[in-house]
Amino acid sequence: MVPTAYYLVLAAMLFSIGIAAFLIKRNVITIFISIELMLNAVNLTFVAFAHMWHQVSGQIFVFFVMVVAAAEAAVGLAIILSIFRTRQTLNVDEIDLMKS
Amino acid sequence: MPLSASLTALLPEYVLTLTGVLIMLIEAVLKPGTSRKPLGWLAIAGTTVTGILSFYQLHLGVLTAFSGSIQVDAFSIFFHLLIGSVVVATLLGSLDYFESNAGEYYALVLFGAVGMMLMTCSVELLMVFVGLEISSISTYILAGFRKGEGTAVESSIKYFLLGSFATAFFLYGIALAYGATGSTSIAGISAGLGSSATPRMAFLALAMMLIGLGFKVSAAPFHLWTPDVYQGAPAPVVGLMSTAPKAAAFAVLLRVTFCGFPPLMQHRWSMLLWGLAALSMTIGNLGALKQTNVKRMLAYSSIAHAGYLLVAFSALAPAGIAAACFYALSYAAMNVGAFAVVTQAGGYKETLRSFEDYRGLAIRRPVLGFLLAFLLLSLVGIPFTGGFFGKFYVFSAAIQAGHVWLAIIGLINSGVACYYYLRLLSSVYTKPVESASVATFDPTPVVSVPAGIGLALAAAATLMLGIMPGHVLHLANYASSSLRITSAQVPPSAPFTSVTPLTNQPK
Numbered sequence: 001m002v003p004t005a006y007y008l009v010l011a012a013m014l015f016s017i018g019i020a021a022f023l024i025k026r027n028v029i030t031i032f033i034s035i036e037l038m039l040n041a042v043n044l045t046f047v048a049f050a051h052m053w054h055q056v057s058g059q060i061f062v063f064f065v066m067v068v069a070a071a072e073a074a075v076g077l078a079i080i081l082s083i084f085r086t087r088q089t090l091n092v093d094e095i096d097l098m099k100s
Numbered sequence: 101m102p103l104s105a106s107l108t109a110l111l112p113e114y115v116l117t118l119t120g121v122l123i124m125l126i127e128a129v130l131k132p133g134t135s136r137k138p139l140g141w142l143a144i145a146g147t148t149v150t151g152i153l154s155f156y157q158l159h160l161g162v163l164t165a166f167s168g169s170i171q172v173d174a175f176s177i178f179f180h181l182l183i184g185s186v187v188v189a190t191l192l193g194s195l196d197y198f199e200s201n202a203g204e205y206y207a208l209v210l211f212g213a214v215g216m217m218l219m220t221c222s223v224e225l226l227m228v229f230v231g232l233e234i235s236s237i238s239t240y241i242l243a244g245f246r247k248g249e250g251t252a253v254e255s256s257i258k259y260f261l262l263g264s265f266a267t268a269f270f271l272y273g274i275a276l277a278y279g280a281t282g283s284t285s286i287a288g289i290s291a292g293l294g295s296s297a298t299p300r301m302a303f304l305a306l307a308m309m310l311i312g313l314g315f316k317v318s319a320a321p322f323h324l325w326t327p328d329v330y331q332g333a334p335a336p337v338v339g340l341m342s343t344a345p346k347a348a349a350f351a352v353l354l355r356v357t358f359c360g361f362p363p364l365m366q367h368r369w370s371m372l373l374w375g376l377a378a379l380s381m382t383i384g385n386l387g388a389l390k391q392t393n394v395k396r397m398l399a400y401s402s403i404a405h406a407g408y409l410l411v412a413f414s415a416l417a418p419a420g421i422a423a424a425c426f427y428a429l430s431y432a433a434m435n436v437g438a439f440a441v442v443t444q445a446g447g448y449k450e451t452l453r454s455f456e457d458y459r460g461l462a463i464r465r466p467v468l469g470f471l472l473a474f475l476l477l478s479l480v481g482i483p484f485t486g487g488f489f490g491k492f493y494v495f496s497a498a499i500q501a502g503h504v505w506l507a508i509i510g511l512i513n514s515g516v517a518c519y520y521y522l523r524l525l526s527s528v529y530t531k532p533v534e535s536a537s538v539a540t541f542d543p544t545p546v547v548s549v550p551a552g553i554g555l556a557l558a559a560a561a562t563l564m565l566g567i568m569p570g571h572v573l574h575l576a577n578y579a580s581s582s583l584r585i586t587s588a589q590v591p592p593s594a595p596f597t598s599v600t601p602l603t604n605q606p607k
Contacts, residue, residue: 008279015272022265031261038268042275049279058278061226065271068233072264075237079244079260083253095258097251098328098396 007048014041028080028090032073039069109165109172109221112150112157112180113214119146120210127203136202140195140550143206144188147213151184162582168285169224174582176221178425178575179351183220185561186344186432187213192554193440194336197448198245205245209340212238216348223359225274225284228352232270232316235348236263239341243333246448255332262315262325270312276305277360286360293361306361306369309353310376316349319376319410320383323403327387330399335446338395339439342402343432350409350428354421357413358583373414374506380407381513388520392454397520398438401479404517405431411510412494415501421580423493426573430486430565434478437558441472444547444555455524460532468547469528471559476521478562481514486565493573 018038025031043062050058084090107114123139130136154177157163163172187209198205215234222228240263244256278284280302281292293302314322330338357369384404391397409431412424445461445468446452452461462469478485491514498507547555565572 015268018268022261028257028261032264035261035264035268038265039271042268042271045272045275046278049275052279053282055282057284061274061278061284064226064230068230071237072233072267075240076260076264079240079253079256082244082247083257086248086250086253095254097254098331 004048004052007044007051011041011044011048014038014044026091026093028083028092028095031092032076032080036069036073039065105163106165106170108160109157109163109170112153112184113217115153116146116150116210116214116217119143120207120214123203123207123210127207130203136198136206137195139203139206140191143210144191146210147184147187147191150217151181151188154180154184166227168287169227170221171223172221173579174575175351175355175425175579176217178579179220179347179428180217182347182429182432183213183216183344185557186340186347186436189436189440189554189558190336190340192550192557193339193436193443194334195550196548197334197336197443197551199448201245201247205242208238208242212242212340213344216344219348220351220355222352223286223355225277225286225289225356228356229267229271229274232349232352233267235345236267236316239263239337239345242337242341243329245337246334249332251332252334253332255329258325259329259333266312266315266322268312269308269315273305273308273310273312276301276308280305286356289360290362302361303369306357307372309356310372313349313353314376317346317353317406317409318403319406320380320403323380323383323406326403327391327396327399330402331393331396334448335395335439335443335450338398339436339443342398342439343435346402346406347428347432350413350424354413354424355583357416358421370414370416373410373416374503377407377410377414377506378509380404380410381510382407385513385516385520389516391520392456394442394453394455394458394524397455397524398435398442401517401521402435404513405435405479407513408491408494408510411498411503411506414503414506415497417497417501418580419493419500420497421583422573422576423490423497425576425579426565426569427490427494429572429576430478430490430562433486433558433561433565434475437471437475437555437562438479440551440555440558441468441475444468444551445472455527458524459527459530461528463529463531465547471555472528473525474559475562476525478566480518480521484563484566486562486569488566489569489573490565 015038018034018041021034022031025034043065046058046062050056083095087095119142123142126139157172158174158177164170191206191209212235215231215238218231219228222231240256240260243259244252246252274284277289280298281289283289283292311322318326330342381404384400384407388397388400391400409424409427412420412427452458478487481487481491495507495510
């Protein structure tokens, strides 16, 4: 039996990796993936806590997060597609029409 | 809980959702090229009905629905009315703005409004999250609605990436709160905190939620997306998204802090908000000083105004809640008005961008120039405008709570803000230089009737709030007291909280 704390530490590490990747990576798709990683770290936290409290409500929350993440991905990929069409690039450093 | 009670509580949201769906269906069968204006009027009618229903709910007392995850009280109704009014003004201003895909635009605005309204009346963090995402996803699309414009798509992607990033923080906060208390309902969290073995985790949870919501309200240091997104997005959409989602996020912040985490509202938490407020005001106003693009300047000004709202919030007192509600409303009125002027002045192509482009606006179009001047004076906080009373209540709430230095920083910031608002004002009233790019002006500028009505409504609301704030202040006080009543109540026993946690126990 793996203690709950292990799952929490793993989730915290995943979340931190997600933040780091969000800040370091320059490709829009990779940045988007790092956000998904963060969301999944949250999901893992929820499941671990649901196990700890002997409840299902935490696991139900995970389903909501998944559904919303899917909706977000649909919109996000559409936006990424349209930025590639107008700019021919996915590098965030080159998406800078509005630098002041 | 009978189903009919649940129906009554969420009736405004239902009407708005059905109107949005209806618009999408009609849009699908309409021939391309036919006018989409009737759809816009349908959206306005739906929102008006929603507002009337919300107002009617005010007389029904506190309604709970869906196993206690929705709670309609004066606080949520105040924000329902705010969001509804902003949406009506925005729709009126954009009836003649979009040439194609207007049906989708109206539907998305309505769906976004549904999400924002859900946020304000949810007392279960799951519902708050769903509402937040409905409103965010709609506004991500709306930000990029000027198709083919490079800046519009860029604004959309920036808003999307940073908004989702913020959502992840908010969610992590919910997860930690769940871990610390065993519940995701606000009442359950407040009940679980007393017996919580991990108060540090609860504090971290609140801090994470603050980061997430701080992004949404564009409080410094989470403001970096704001200038780019506001500059690139269509002007009517900026008017909407700089006011309504922010107000909704503030409502969530108020409800979560006051009802969910009352034991944590200690000195430390107050100092954290103090810092955020001071930073937002200062960064917003100093950033606005050096801007040359009008929309960008208004974006920095919206960061500063989020700071003023946080001043009221950091008082952590009932007077502060009422002041924050009032400020959110007065800011919504003047900012929607200001962006309505920007919409009408520049048109779809956004021909007027820099301060230089606005030179002589009042001479070419006197009424538009005058309205802009009035709204800018309100943003400065000159007496007889809504902005004045908003600032007055905010700073007096801060002083009452003992935050004298914060009030002083705020007043200094208001002085700094005069400079850039008045710089735009003076360029609006200066004669244009003959050799300057006169071609940037639209040759036959005409403000359409609905846009004029929307603009007049926003300006009238700003004026009314400045001349007789009594009624609205009364409503704001009522809203704030309803929030206190619910937080003082003994929370209903959450279904799952009775089980004790079994940490690290092998099976």
